[in-house]
Amino acid sequence: MAKPIKTVQTVVTAVDEPARGVKRLVLADPDDWELPPFRPGAHIDLHLAKGLVRTYSLCNEPTDNRRYEIAVKCEADGRGGSRFVHEELRVGTALGVSLPRGGLKTHDQALNVFIAGGIGVTPFVSAIRDLREKGRTNYVLHWASSGHPVLPGMVADAFADGHVHLYNTAIEPRPSLAAILKQYGDEAGAFCCGPTSMLDAFDAATASWPAERKHVERFTPPAFARDDNAAPYTLVLAQSKKEIVVRPEIGLVGALEELEADVSVSCAGGICGSCRTRWLEGPPIHNDSVLSPMQRQHEVMVCVAGCAGPRLVLDI
Amino acid sequence: MNVQPTSMQQVKPTWSGVVRYLHATPRAFLPMKSFNELTLVAGRGIEGDRYMIGQEAGFYSHKPEEGRQVTLFEMETLEAIERDAKIKLLPHEHRRNVTVEGVPLNHLVGRRFWLGATLLEATRLSFPCRHIEEILEKPVFDPLIHRSGLNCKILVGGVVRVGDIVRPE
Numbered sequence: 093m094a095k096p097i098k099t100v101q102t103v104v105t106a107v108d109e110p111a112r113g114v115k116r117l118v119l120a121d122p123d124d125w126e127l128p129p130f131r132p133g134a135h136i137d138l139h140l141a142k143g144l145v146r147t148y149s150l151c152n153e154p155t156d157n158r159r160y161e162i163a164v165k166c167e168a169d170g171r172g173g174s175r176f177v178h179e180e181l182r183v184g185t186a187l188g189v190s191l192p193r194g195g196l197k198t199h200d201q202a203l204n205v206f207i208a209g210g211i212g213v214t215p216f217v218s219a220i221r222d223l224r225e226k227g228r229t230n231y232v233l234h235w236a237s238s239g240h241p242v243l244p245g246m247v248a249d250a251f252a253d254g255h256v257h258l259y260n261t262a263i264e265p266r267p268s269l270a271a272i273l274k275q276y277g278d279e280a281g282a283f284c285c286g287p288t289s290m291l292d293a294f295d296a297a298t299a300s301w302p303a304e305r306k307h308v309e310r311f312t313p314p315a316f317a318r319d320d321n322a323a324p325y326t327l328v329l330a331q332s333k334k335e336i337v338v339r340p341e342i343g344l345v346g347a348l349e350e351l352e353a354d355v356s357v358s359c360a361g362g363i364c365g366s367c368r369t370r371w372l373e374g375p376p377i378h379n380d381s382v383l384s385p386m387q388r389q390h391e392v393m394v395c396v397a398g399c400a401g402p403r404l405v406l407d408i
Numbered sequence: 409m410n411v412q413p414t415s416m417q418q419v420k421p422t423w424s425g426v427v428r429y430l431h432a433t434p435r436a437f438l439p440m441k442s443f444n445e446l447t448l449v450a451g452r453g454i455e456g457d458r459y460m461i462g463q464e465a466g467f468y469s470h471k472p473e474e475g476r477q478v479t480l481f482e483m484e485t486l487e488a489i490e491r492d493a494k495i496k497l498l499p500h501e502h503r504r505n506v507t508v509e510g511v512p513l514n515h516l517v518g519r520r521f522w523l524g525a526t527l528l529e530a531t532r533l534s535f536p537c538r539h540i541e542e543i544l545e546k547p548v549f550d551p552l553i554h555r556s557g558l559n560c561k562i563l564v565g566g567v568v569r570v571g572d573i574v575r576p577e
């Protein structure tokens with residue numbers, strides 16, 4: 093059986109290295125069709141290889157709707173995603189990506205204060221391009237890097253107009269985020285993306301701020317991961333003798349996919365009957381609109397189900 | 409009083425509708441693009457669309473289905489969803505190929521009808537898919553249950569244009 097298409101099919105159309113150790117890639121539809129839309133600073137997952145999925149912010153602006161532009165810094169001692177991007181991807185490589193998620197809601201009137209650490213500038217590049225395109229000047233970027241900033245060319249116009257403040261933490265102390273934010277008063281909205289230490293400092297500096305005025309850019313999971321508070325349980329496939337822990341972020345369907353189980357999911361909403369499966373131990377939490385109470389004693393629509401116990405054993 | 413049902417022979421209920429929008433997209437997840445006309449190929453699908461048989465690249469292409477050569481959706485459903493669920497769903501967002509007005513799609517399963525110069529046979533009702541909520545970021549899955557359009561086979565191919573008449577065979 094053919095594999096289901098779970099990603100947006102793109103192809104790498106340009107690669108360059110605007111700074112040492114940083115590659116910029118442009119992804120497009122193979123026929124240059126419009127891509128699924130995104131908000132300024134949204135992120136996508138790149139499906140690099142089996143089991144190797146990495147999330148990167150888009151740097152281009154939403155009206156540039158035939159391209160996804162990303163910038164990736166090679167982390168030599170990282171988990172392997174950035175190295176793969178640097179070493180394996182070239183013009184012409186086909187790449188599956190997720191739908192874009194998240195993004196920044198910039199303010200129309202109030203000042204937008206962007207605070208970035210190193211390569212964490214990428215979502216703000218997108219947001220700044222978006223604001224500039226709309227003719228807005230209500231933004232400022234404070235950008236700390238250890239050494240030279242990685243992508244100065246991507247916000248060259250903002251630089252020229254005096255909207256960018258640089259800090260070189262190799263030769264000067266890290267900037268005080270509290271001091272930076274204080275100068276902009278009670279109206280400004282603040283956004284932060286960078287290493288964990290910077291995000292923590294930002295959280296501390298904005299602890300008393302109302303939620304709508306602050307945004308920390310952490311990558312958000314796909315909308316499908318619904319019940320993030322559900323307890324993990326073990327999924328066992330009785331016939332094929334496989335098992336896996338079902339974490340709430342991946343859910344039952346994600347776990348079945350990882351085990352390459354032969355379950356056919358269609359509507360993914362518990363109404364079509366396609367993913368009906370027999371269960372042996374659980375009990376499952378049924379969320380479908382298909383099965384009768386009698387049927388539920390032995391069968392489950394896995395696309396929407398959970399598990400009330402520590403183990404869910406399916407007869408497949 | 410003795411009420412008699414109207415004789416089936418005497419009154420044959422009928423309908424006629426019109427093509428309001430045409431959309432297609434070459435691959436799963438990509439935005440649907442609007443066209444003034446689409447070419448329907450008998451037994452296969454729509455030229456340039458993701459479910460054209462032999463060139464499948466749609467979300468459901470791993471489940472080949474002969475009866476999904478062209479899909480239709482009712483204009484009236486868009487209005488109902490806005491009225492009842494307060495969600496504005498646009499004609500390119502439901503991801504079916506043909507948006508019609510005045511055509512009772514849910515009554516047509518198993519029947520044949522003309523879409524402009526092409527002849528279709530309705531195979532089954534479409535199901536909504538959760539993934540549409542992810543694409544649109546609108547909670548439209550529940551409101552679309554039982555009115556998510558119609559899947560059809562193409563018996564006689566041809567060019568369909570916006571404004572074409574839709575009528576029973």
Ligand code: FES
Nearest residue numbers: 358360365367395
């Ligand atoms: S996929 Fe439709 S009910 Fe599970």
